[in-house]
Amino acid sequence: MGLQVIPLKLAIFGPPGSGKGTYSSRLERELNVEHISTGKLLRESIERKDETGKRVKGYLESGELVPDSIVNNMVKRKLKEIDMDGFILDGYPRTVDQAEFLLDLVDLDAVVFLKIHEEIIVKKLLGRRVCEKCGKNYNISDIHKEKDGVGYELPPLTPDKDMECDSCGGDVIERHDDTERTIRKRIQDYNERKKPLKDFFDNRTETVEVWSDSIPSVVTEKIVEKLRKFH
Ligand code: AMP
Numbered sequence: 001m002g003l004q005v006i007p008l009k010l011a012i013f014g015p016p017g018s019g020k021g022t023y024s025s026r027l028e029r030e031l032n033v034e035h036i037s038t039g040k041l042l043r044e045s046i047e048r049k050d051e052t053g054k055r056v057k058g059y060l061e062s063g064e065l066v067p068d069s070i071v072n073n074m075v076k077r078k079l080k081e082i083d084m085d086g087f088i089l090d091g092y093p094r095t096v097d098q099a100e101f102l103l104d105l106v107d108l109d110a111v112v113f114l115k116i117h118e119e120i121i122v123k124k125l126l127g128r129r130v131c132e133k134c135g136k137n138y139n140i141s142d143i144h145k146e147k148d149g150v151g152y153e154l155p156p157l158t159p160d161k162d163m164e165c166d167s168c169g170g171d172v173i174e175r176h177d178d179t180e181r182t183i184r185k186r187i188q189d190y191n192e193r194k195k196p197l198k199d200f201f202d203n204r205t206e207t208v209e210v211w212s213d214s215i216p217s218v219v220t221e222k223i224v225e226k227l228r229k230f231h
Helices: 020-031 038-048 051-062 068-081 096-105 118-126 180-204 216-230
Strands: 009-013 034-037 087-090 110-115 128-131 137-139 143-147 150-154 207-211
Touching: 009 020, 020 034, 020 087, 020 110, 020 216, 034 038, 034 068, 038 051, 038 068, 038 087, 051 068, 068 096, 096 180, 110 216, 118 128, 118 143, 118 150, 118 180, 180 207, 207 216
Parallel strands: 009 087, 009 110, 034 087, 110 207
Antiparallel strands: 128 137, 143 150
16 A cells, blocks of 8 residues: 655654654654654764764653754755655654744645544553663553544553563563653643744644544545645
8 A cells, every 4th residue: 555656755743642753653654754753863962972073962851842953953954864755753843933944945745633532541651651672662551532523532552461562572661751740741841832832833834633442554544535635
């Protein structure tokens, strides 16, 4: 069912826990585009201890946004570097300044906005578990709920053996930043950023909205379906 016609230039936007990273990885394969996560690029810089890494370390540790100029330059460099015509930006742009910079640089085909109710995010993130060795994600929450006409079907995704990673055998644990207080703070930060960005993109490019209400394969399929008209 892959779409290989014209590589799309995309950005994906959504609250914490909406599955941006998961869907971006799947869309990378489905649509033959490069997945570019600014969070990942920044973490790699910090690990390499390069100039950017040294400047951004404190921001990532405190959960603050890195200054626009640093992220913008990093994305500009990355877009020049990739050997694919299509890409999906995950975690960027996060501010209107970044969005303006991006649209001066490239013509985006569409921005995907993921939607999910706050109480579902909280439940989902409280159930998140991660392998401490390889980082693989699991989830122990089991959500079947109808809310405002949206039918959530999010079954648990647990390792075969009790809290032992299927891929590497590492211990599957809770993330220390997944407490209810930090989750609500991250949602609030997102809500404040969302409106100006959504308004900006609604005026400047195509946007599609998709409910993150099911397992990754189903939601990815819905996104691909909505993007079909841009090929
Ligand atoms: P993420 O993996 O997308 O949750 O990003 C992790 C951290 O990287 C964020 O909390 C920010 O400190 C930083 N970061 C990632 N993307 C951006 C961006 N577009 N603008 C500013 N800071 C960012």
